[in-house]
Amino acid sequence: MSKTAKEAPPPLKVVARYAGHYGEKHIREGQSFDLVAREDFAASWMKPEGWDPKAAAKAEQPAEKTTPET
Secondary structure, eight states: OOTTSOOOOOOEEEEESSOEEETTEEEOTTOEEEESSGGGOOTTTEEESSOOHHHHHHHHSOOOOOOOOO
16 A cells, blocks of 8 residues: 555444435345445434444534634
8 A cells, every 4th residue: 555545434334223225225124334425324214333423523514713803
């Protein structure tokens, strides 16, 4: 692996709370699978495994800009 190559982010593992469809596949209740993107997470039928979708959303928000008072 070269120094300039970026490491792939860890997969976003989830478990289906209910049956559903993701990526043209039928997912059964209780089945574990990986998400392609954080934006694909649906709390209505997915349960995250080893990551917190709420924490990720907070980390991605830009910091507030502050201007020094003069």
